[in-house]
Amino acid sequence: xxxxxxxxxxxxxxxxxxxxSCEASGFIFSSYxxxxxRQAPGKGLEWVAYISSLSSNIYYADSVxxxxxxxxxxxxxxxxxxxxxxxxxxxxxxxxxxxxxxxGRPDWFDSWGQGTLVTVSS
Amino acid sequence: xxxxxxxxxxxxxxxxxxxxxxxxxxxxxxxxxxxxxxKPGKPPQVLIYKTSKLESGVPPRFSGSGSGTEFTxxxxxxxxxxxxxxxxxxxxxxxPTFGQGTKVEVK
Numbered sequence: 085x086x087x088x089x090x091x092x093x094x095x096x097x098x099x100x101x102x103x104x105s106c107e108a109s110g111f112i113f114s115s116y117x118x119x120x121x122r123q124a125p126g127k128g129l130e131w132v133a134y135i136s137s138l139s140s141n142i143y144y145a146d147s148v149x150x151x152x153x154x155x156x157x158x159x160x161x162x163x164x165x166x167x168x169x170x171x172x173x174x175x176x177x178x179x180x181x182x183x184x185x186x187x188g189r190p191d192w193f194d195s196w197g198q199g200t201l202v203t204v205s206s
Numbered sequence: 207x208x209x210x211x212x213x214x215x216x217x218x219x220x221x222x223x224x225x226x227x228x229x230x231x232x233x234x235x236x237x238x239x240x241x242x243x244x245k246p247g248k249p250p251q252v253l254i255y256k257t258s259k260l261e262s263g264v265p266p267r268f269s270g271s272g273s274g275t276e277f278t279x280x281x282x283x284x285x286x287x288x289x290x291x292x293x294x295x296x297x298x299x300x301x302p303t304f305g306q307g308t309k310v311e312v313k
Contacts, residue, residue: 129242129250129293129304143300146207179249190297192240194261196249 086110086195088180093200096170100204106163106180106197114138114158117183119193120165122176122202132178133165148174170204177201208232208296212305218313225281227308229294234274238298241270241279244307245290253292254279284310 092104104120120132133154134143142154153166163180178200181193209232219225229239237257242250252261254270257277267282281288289312294305 128307129244129295131302131304134300141300145301181249184255190238190300190302192252192255192295192297193242193250194252194255196251198249 086182088182088195088197090178090180090197090200093178093202095203095205096167098171098204098206100170101166101168102170102202104165104167104178104180104200104202106165108161108163108180108182111182113156113161116185117191118154118156118163119181119183120154120163121179121181121193121196122174123179123199124173124176127176130176134183135163167202170202172204175202175204207301208235208298208303210294210296210303210305212292212294212308214308215306216309216311218311219284220313221284221286223284223313225284225288225310227279227292227294227310229272229277229279229305231275231277231296231298235296235298237273238296239270239272239277240295240297241268242293242295242304243288243290244293250293281310 087109089107096102119134135154151169155164180197182195184191184194211230239257241254244250258270269280291307291309
């Protein structure tokens with residue numbers, strides 16, 4: 085069974101940092117492209133960042149470019165999101181999402197974690 | 207970036223109703239469109255990908271259609287489990303975007 089479990093959320097001060105983790109199991113993690121998607125309270129879904137299976141390609145939403153860094157550790161089946169210079173607008177539930185494998189092009193998200201809440205407030 | 211606009215933002219319907227949700231893209235996305243269902247406190251789950259392909263395990267009362275810039279998710283006969291929020295998402299580029307969501311509520 086595919087499982088994605090996020091952790092690392094919590095309360096951060098404006099201008100502060102947090103590092104989110106997503107632990108994957110039930111599939112060959114190193115074969116899949118991964119993403120972070122966030123959802124502000126009561127709002128819709130916003131794609132945040134993408135990383136290819138071997139970390140050779142990385143993309144970010146304009147709203148987080150230069151502040152957030154996506155990375156992965158295939159040996160330990162883990163995905164990360166380093167978030168710096170946080171602002172209240174970054175307050176959201178952050179989901180890790182697996183992209184369907186093997187298409188050779190962008191694809192839909194076929195598995196999601198339960199999410200971890202990040203609150204940015206003084 | 208490609209903008210995705212869903213309509214309506216919300217709708218009220220009864221069990222057994224036929225429901226249609228529209229998603230418009232600001233430019234052509236060919237057929238690279240997915241639909242997700244999300245219930246409160248849960249992550250989204252994919253229903254349909256590539257405009258009209260049903261994800262494994264999704265009931266056949268869900269269907270998708272369209273191409274280019276206009277797409278539709280149809281629920282042929284609304285069931286109690288279908289009251290939720292629905293999102294479209296394009297994946298035509300390395301910067302995917304979601305529609306703002308359509309909340310399907312009990313009439």
